[in-house]
Structures are given as C-alpha cells and as structure tokens.
Amino acid sequence: MFIEPSLSGERRGWIEVICGSMFSGKTEELIRRLKRVKIANLKVEIFKPAIDVRYDESNVVSHDANAIQSTPIDNSQTILLLAQDVDVVGIDEAQFFDDEIMNVCQTLALRGIRVIVAGLDMDYKGHPFGQMPNLLSIADYITKLHAICVKCGHIANVSYRKTEESGQVLLGEKNTYEPRCWKCFAEDEAAKQRI
Secondary structure, eight states: OOOOOOOSOOBHHHHEEESSSSSHHHHHHHHHHHHHHHTTOOOOOEETTOOOOOSSSSSSEOTOOOEEEOOOHHHHHHHHOOTOOOOOOEEOOOGGGGGGGHHHHHHHTTTOOOOEEESHHHBBTTOOOOTTHHHHHHHSSSEEOOOEEETTTTTTTTEESSSSSSSSSOOOOTTTTTEEOOOHHHHHHHHHOOO
C-alpha cells in the first residue's frame, strides 16, 4: 500500500485492522507489515498496552517469537503525544485499550498517518471484545485471520478458555487458551455447564 496524495498534494492516512482469535497470526501479520514499513524508511511508532507482559515488557512479540520494538502505554491518548512526525503507527492488542482508542486512530488518520491495529475481535465467550467492534466499523481495510481448531482441524474463530477464571481480561498462552471452531466451542461450553 502507498500513502495516497490528495488533490492538494497532502498525504492521506487510513486505518487497517487485523483481527481474529488467539493463535491466528494477528501479531505476526502486524509485525510483518511494520517491518516492511521500516524497510521503506518510513517513520514508525509502535504501541502496546502496558498490561501485556506475556513475552516481553516492551516489545511486541508473536507466539512464534518474532518481535519488534514498541512502547508500552497505559492509555490511548498517550499515542497522540508520542506519535508526532511519523508516517505509520502500529498498535497491538487493541482490545485492551480504553474507550478513546477509536478517536485516537481517527485523529491519526486525519493527520495523514497510516494506522495498523491488531486485536482480538471476540473474547473467550465469543462476544465482541473491548473497542474492537468500534475499530472495525471505522477501518478502511480489515483483515480477519483464523487459527485452526485444535479439536477438529476446521477454521477456528473463537479463543476457548481452558481455565475456570471468569473475568473478560485474562492474559494467557497455550496453557490458558485454545483456538476452536464454533461447533467445538459450543460443545465444550455445554460440557462445562453440565459439570
């Protein structure tokens, strides 16, 4: 993709959203796009929520251990302060950000910045997660990725939580979550209810 000039010669920004279940490759795709931007010598700032310390306190790291330097932040408004004079902004785990993340992304795009956002579109119950539905509604480009269901091998849409914790936000990896298709997810949820 290129930065499209307007009729007045100004560059125009846009919002790309990469979404899907856990283990679908969202962060891997975000890192891939951001590394290509760096190869093009564009100015980039990358952000992640400070609460996500699963693999590294500051870097964005995929489940396959690919990494890119980022800045951990506690609130989305900080992005506007730190993303001065850049061409591209990358945001990982957008579902964990506050209610202002959509406005932040729109503001950046209106400044002529390409915004690439990755996050879970659904929580462990299969419900819309955080601000992701709002981000999807304003996105110029959407990439929905799928994992493979560990039970049947079909396309997985949902992040099935294997533990009994009930809060919406629970950071975890393969010991906590598995990708499931809707059918296997529904069967396992029904089995949990019978126990």
